[in-house]
Structure formats: C-alpha cells, structure tokens
Amino acid sequence: METYLKVLDPDDSSAGGGSASAIAGAMAGALLALVARLSRPSIRKNGGSAAGTPPGELDDAAFEGMALRAIALSQRLRAGAREDTEAFQAVRDSYRLPKASEAEKAKRQLAVQAAWVRATGKPLENAEACLALLELGVELKDWVNPSVYSDYSSGLYLARAGLLGCLDNVSINLPSLKDEGVAASIALRATVCRSRCEALAALPGILA
Numbered sequence: 001m002e003t004y005l006k007v008l009d010p011d012d013s014s015a016g017g018g019s020a021s022a023i024a025g026a027m028a029g030a031l032l033a034l035v036a037r038l039s040r041p042s043i044r045k046n047g048g049s050a051a052g053t054p055p056g057e058l059d060d061a062a063f064e065g066m067a068l069r070a071i072a073l074s075q076r077l078r079a080g081a082r083e084d085t086e087a088f089q090a091v092r093d094s095y096r097l098p099k100a101s102e103a104e105k106a107k108r109q110l111a112v113q114a115a116w117v118r119a120t121g122k123p124l125e126n127a128e129a130c131l132a133l134l135e136l137g138v139e140l141k142d143w144v145n146p147s148v149y150s151d152y153s154s155g156l157y158l159a160r161a162g163l164l165g166c167l168d169n170v171s172i173n174l175p176s177l178k179d180e181g182v183a184a185s186i187a188l189r190a191t192v193c194r195s196r197c198e199a200l201a202a203l204p205g206i207l208a
Contacts, residue, residue: 016088017165017168017169018081018084018085018088018122018123018126018165018166018169019081019082019084019085020081020165021123021126021127021130021161021162021163021164021165021166021168021169022077022078022080022081022084022123022126022162022166023077023078023081023162024130024158024159024161024162024165025073025074025077025080025126025129025130025133025158025159025162025163025166026074026075026077026078026080026081026162027074027155027158028074028130028133028155028156028157028158028159028162029070029071029072029073029074029075029077029133029155029159030070030071030074030155031151031152031154031155031158032066032067032070032133032136032137032140032152032155032159033066033067033068033070033071033074034067034148034151035140035144035145035148035151035152035155036063036064036066036067036070036140037063037064037067038145038147038148039063039140039143039144039145039148040060040063040064041057041058041059041060041063042060043145058143063143066136066139066140069132069136070133070136073129073132073133073136076129077126077129077130077162080122080125080126080129081126083122084119084122084123084126084169087115087118087119087122088119090115090118090119091112091115091116091119093115094108094111094112094114094115095108095112097111097112113177113178113179116173116176116177117177117179117182119173120169120170120173120174120176120177120186121186123166123167123169123170123173124166124167124170124186124189124190124193126162126166127162127163127166127167127170127190127193128189128193130159130160130162130163130166131159131163131193131196131197131200133155133159134156134159134160134163134197134200134201134206135196135200137152137155137156137159137206138200138203138206140152141203141205141206153207156206156207157207160197160201160207163193163194163197164194164197167190167193167194170186170190171190174186174187
C-alpha cells in the first residue's frame with residue numbers, strides 16, 4: 001500500500017512507472033483469481049462459458065489451483081513493486097557515495113553497477129510474472145463464467161499493461177550496464193518475454 005500511495009503522489013519520485021506497472025500486474029492476478037473461483041463448475045451459471053462449452057470439464061479443484069497460482073503471482077508482483085522502488089533508490093544512493101580517492105571511486109563504481117543490475121533485473125522479473133498471468137489467463141479462457149467475463153478481460157489488459165511497462169523500464173536501464181554479458185542476458189530475456197506476450201495477445205479471444 002505504501003508503494004501504491006507513492007505512485008499516486010506526483011511529488012514523490014521514488015516510485016515511478018516500474019512500480020506502477022508491477023501494481024497493475026498485482027491487480028491482474030487478483031482479478032484472475034476471482035474469475036477462476038467464480039468459474040468453478042459448482043457455481044458457474046448456465047452450464048457454459050464465455051466462449052461456449054469446451055470439450056470435457058474441469059473440477060472445482062482445478063479452478064482453485066488456478067486461483068492459488070494467480071494469488072501467488074499477485075503477491076509476488078505486489079512485493080515486486082516495492083522492490084522496484086527500493087532498487088531505484090539504491091541507484092540514487094550509489095551515486096551519492098564518496099569519490100575523493102581512487103579507492104572510493106572504485107568502490108562507488110562497483111556499487112553503481114550493482115545498483116543498475118538490480119534496477120534492470122527487478123522490472124524484468126516483474127514482467128515475467130505478468131507474462132505468467134497472461135499464460136494463466138489463456139489457460140482459463142475457455143472456462144470463464146460469462147457473468148465475470150469483464151473481470152477476466154480487465155485482468156488480461158492489466159497484465160499486458162504491467163508487462164509492457166516493466167519491459168520499458170528494463171529498456172531504459174539497460175544502457176547503464178557496463179557488463180556486456182549481463183546486459184545481453186537481460187536483453188534476451190526481455191525479448192523473449194515481449195515476443196511471448198505478443199503471441200498470446202494474438203490468440204482468438206485474448207485482448208481482443
């Protein structure tokens with residue numbers, strides 16, 4: 001909640017787009033958990049789903065499993081929002097370290113680079129959590145209770161927005177990484193994440 005309030009405060013620059021994107025993902029997870037639980041066969045209305053009646057049937061335990069996965073991802077992203085803010089603050093703090101001597105300069109440079117790796121890696125982790133929510137949403141797609149379909153679609157939109165916002169933060173921080181191997185590894189993971197998101201968004205009935 002503290003991070004959320006920081007995002008809402010235009011005069012507080014400690015929490016920005018990365019934290020806001022992670023919070024969007026956390027909300028997506030909560031919505032998808034709600035949808036999964038309200039789409040259980042025991043309570044789903046009209047005996048069907050928003051996309052028609054799929055072959056076979058899942059039992060209540062399967063939907064509860066999806067709900068628990070969504071909740072875990074939501075909690076992970078909520079924590080990730082706070083950690084993103086902390087990572088950005090660590091970058092600020094590293095630049096404030098003393099640099100009067102060569103030893104201090106070397107120590108400061110190591111701290112700066114460690115902070116940038118953290119500030120680039122954390123939004124990537126958050127983006128990957130948002131991707132996991134999109135994948136869960138695809139898994140749930142054919143079973144959604146029609147009465148909560150707007151909650152389902154809202155969850156998908158939030159997950160996608162969170163993913164793309166987090167990846168933008170990765171992109172803007174990448175040039176600050178001096179270790180080319182680390183930068184290349186992070187860039188590759190970000191590319192895979194974005195490509196997978198685009199593929200999921202193109203599926204029928206997803207983010208239409």
